[in-house]
Amino acid sequence: MKIKILHLFPDLLNLYGDKGNIECMRKRLVWRGIDAEVITHTCLDKKLDLSDIDIVFIGGGSDREQKIVCDKLLAYKKELKDYVENNGTLVAVCGGYQLLGKYYKLQDKTIEGLGILDIFTEQGKKRLIGNIVLESELIDDKIVGFENHGGRTYIGRHTPLGKVVYGYGNDEKTGYEGVVYKNVVATYLHGPLLPKNPALCDYILTNAVRRKKSGFIALEPLEDALEKTANEYIVNRFKRK
Numbered sequence: 001m002k003i004k005i006l007h008l009f010p011d012l013l014n015l016y017g018d019k020g021n022i023e024c025m026r027k028r029l030v031w032r033g034i035d036a037e038v039i040t041h042t043c044l045d046k047k048l049d050l051s052d053i054d055i056v057f058i059g060g061g062s063d064r065e066q067k068i069v070c071d072k073l074l075a076y077k078k079e080l081k082d083y084v085e086n087n088g089t090l091v092a093v094c095g096g097y098q099l100l101g102k103y104y105k106l107q108d109k110t111i112e113g114l115g116i117l118d119i120f121t122e123q124g125k126k127r128l129i130g131n132i133v134l135e136s137e138l139i140d141d142k143i144v145g146f147e148n149h150g151g152r153t154y155i156g157r158h159t160p161l162g163k164v165v166y167g168y169g170n171d172e173k174t175g176y177e178g179v180v181y182k183n184v185v186a187t188y189l190h191g192p193l194l195p196k197n198p199a200l201c202d203y204i205l206t207n208a209v210r211r212k213k214s215g216f217i218a219l220e221p222l223e224d225a226l227e228k229t230a231n232e233y234i235v236n237r238f239k240r241k
């Protein structure tokens, strides 16, 4: 069995090295003896075939890059929507998260999104920047990360990825962060999201392997002592006194 990971538009959407998340997924599969291959789809590629893809990753980008990439993404609207509805695993970070929704309204322009999630984003006055800690029903460990977004995302009836323990989250007000829908995990947490949160990485990988291999139950545990210590350190650092 081989798990194929597709990095969508790494040439435009890769703020803060979101790409490291792909390496983390690949390694955690390989360490368990599961073959993994990373494929990239850039602006220069013309056709998107998701028929044998197991995980799609869309990273974050500045407003400028999002404006450039949106038309290219919209050309694959049907492919991506069908993939998600067919339980394909998709991880979207920040700008990529916003583009899964109906639109991202900026002061001078509204960027049309893929409409895969029934959410929308509007640019706010100040940027929401800083460390963030979440509690999520998906995993036992807390999710730690870093957010930096001008957009406020309104998720309506969707299930959030987690409850904000420290930081801003989707819209600064509701106290929730991200969205989980079918096998989609969408979040504002940037950069080394998955290396910092190995349990979340395994949740994502498990969904992908289960879809590929019927009867598959769980991944073998890995020795994550160092990763867990780092995660707990951050959680304690930002614990509200």
Ligand code: GLN
Pocket: 015, 059, 060, 061, 062, 063, 066, 093, 094, 095, 096, 098, 148, 149, 150, 151, 152
């Ligand atoms: N440009 C978007 C915003 O500022 C997303 C930013 C990002 O991906 N960090 O809200």
